Amino acid sequence: MKKVLMVEDDPDQVFMYTEAFKVADSDFEVIVAKDGEEGIKKAKEENPDVVVLDILMNGTSGIDVLEEIKKDPKTKKIPVLVFTNLVQEHIKKKVKELGAEEFIVKTDIVPNDIVKKVEKIVNRH
Amino acid sequence: MDIKITILIISLIYFIIGGIVYSRNRKNLANISLAFFTYSTALWAFSFYFYEHPYFLSSFIWIKIVYFFVFFIIFSLFYLSSVFPYKSSYSLSLPILIYCLWSLPNIYLLFFTNLWIKDVVFQPSGYRTILGPLYFSPNILWSVFTAWAFYNLIKKHFKTKGVNNLQSRYAFLGIFLFVIPAVIVDAVLPLLTGNSGYFWLSPIFSFFFIGCTTYAIIRYRLMDIRIVIKKSAVYLISFSLVSGLALLIMFTVKEYTSFSTMVFGVGVVILSLLIFDPVKAFFQKLADKLMFREVYTYQEAIKTLGSEVTRLIKLDKIIDLVVDTIKKTMRLDRAGILLFSLKTSSFQVAKVIGFNQANGISLVRDNFLTLYLEKTKNLIVLEELDFLIRDAASQEEKANFEKLKVNMKRIEASLCLPLISKNKLQGIIVLGAKVSGDAYTREDLDLLETLANQASVAIENAIQYEEIQDLTGNLQQKVDEQVEEIRKKNIHLKKLLKMKGEFLDIASHQLRTPVSVILGTISMFKDRSVLRMPEETREKFVDNIYKKALKLRSIIEDILTASEMDAINFEERLNFEPTQIEDITSEVYQDNISDAEKSGLTLTYHKPDKKLPLVSIDRNYVKEALTNIVTNAIQYTEEKGKVIITTQEKGGSVIIKVQDTGIGIPKNEIENLFKKFSRASNAVNMHTDGSGLGLFIVKKIIDSHPGTKIFLESEEGKGTSFSLSFPIIK
Incomplete structure (x- = not known):
């Protein structure tokens, strides 16, 4: 069973995406981190196969989390899928620079497709 | 034609002059005595002509009549010297008595004996008088009184100042030019050589005296006598030289060639006319160098000053130059310039030297003097005012001149020279008297008038230049100010634009989140x-x-x-009604309690002890404001924190207070907090569902309620407290 770490502070979204993974009969276990701090911790402890990362969160932002993951040799190989409702180009550029695998706008994609996207990324690696 | 016809012409001219002098002022003793003198001289010259051309009576009788009139001439000369330019202090009765008593025996001698005039004989050269042994007798009388007249005039010349001084100088010059040659031809030559053939010249010499004295009496703006002498000398010498040369050429041509004299005569006349001007210019230059150099120097200096001021552009420099130069070159005791100031609507001292400023020079307002100067555009000389008063045609005119005199005396001015620009009196050049006591001569006044015209133009230009300079300066300052303002606005707009950008980023995120x-x-x-x-x-x-x-x-x-x-008439849309604040606070409390619980906070509402008084508000908007404050407090307070709502009455107001234990607001950001799209910097990283418009809406609502205020206390990390205060309905 593969692990997807979802870093997201909105419980409603966490609920929706977790259910999507469940219903898709995917080979994924969803680990949830409800803020950035927890995200960094879990990325190191759980050694997930992929990280789905929100940007705008209380306290530590997604950018900080991404930086931290890519800095640590232990975690830097983990593909990170940035999943946010921030649409500004400079943020997109920034996360790409920091080594994010994908930059996806939440409203552009439905939960089923995000599951497929995550599977694809994991298979690629 | 007999040259002696000039005597007759002169006598006719004298009759006219006498009439003019008398009609100028029939009450003035000087005019009366000069007119009397002129008539006597006219009759004397008239008789003289008949002595030379006997008609009706013999030459022997006519010469007696000629001498008879001399008694009147000398008498009026003496009398004139006693009353002109002003009346001498001594009584005239005694001298007149002496003159009369002394004259009577002499008149007897003249008409009834041969002791004075022995005979008249006809010679080829004309009639010749043979004098008797007592000829000296009347001459003593005449010499004594003529000398007395001389003495009077000399004394007055040294005692007087100004115009009177100049008048006496003219009279003195006239008497000198008349008496000296007359004594030579009438007394000295006959007594020494027995030749009385030049008697006929003496009426012509009298013209000098009559001319000079008449000029001095009837004109009050007199020419500088030195200039008169200089000019006369230049003309006389130039004329003599040119005509002498012409005669010499004519004579030579007549002697040695056979050309037509007529043709040559015309040629010589044309030549003379052509060379007269250059010759005159040469002698003028020579005279300027040799005769009365100081007159020439100062005239030149004033002329140069005129052209110099027009080259200056700075007002203070022009004024300095004009005042200093006039005062120095004309040797005046005082000089100054007053300029009309638009700011104070009065004449202000631009520069004065020698004036006692406290004495009124600085007090010139729009008075009769300034109005007169503006109207007539002519200079006023204090001394001339006396003549103008004397000769005034009406009582009103006389009163006006008296008024002018008072005005001028008050500012210690001897001369006021208007500076006229565009028909307006722009300023006054105020001058004192000459240190020497001399009067302002006609030449001085002409020069000053020209100078004043040039100075007005220069001053007008300078004032305009200053205005333009000021304008340019002001303009630059205004431009700088506006540039600064635009720069500030630009910064503000950039900031606003940035805030708007941030808002849109946040708003789009906040809108997308529920949508996703x-x-x-x-x-x-x-x-x-x-x-x-x-x-x-x-x-x-x-x-x-x-x-x-x-x-x-x-x-x-x-x-x-x-x-x-943001709409302009937002306030008008509010619907004010008396409201019980507690109704709103409990509603807002009820609406938010579940959200607070979900966020792990305690939301408390402290109800007031007693019923609160009513306030006039728009219920819906105030509820919206309060909701915004409470949701904000919940959003920016972390788990286990507290949000407390209280209401109370305090000092004529009802106060709602919302207190939280949240992240607080940095001090320097409190000010900006109520602006549109504003978020405290420490809130950026906080995930909220807010639009970022909450506090802007709160502030707008509170500001639209008259007398309502919002207070904010906050400490970073400890919490924030918002208070809304509503005035109680009275």
């Missing part, structure tokens, strides 16, 4: 994947869709409210 949940959840219904989910999951999905739709609606409402509040 609604869309995502519904997609699972649509593809029927929910069918494979348990019932409670499906129910949770519906709840979430509903909740997110509400959030979406609230954000949209915030944006609409904010843009509505």
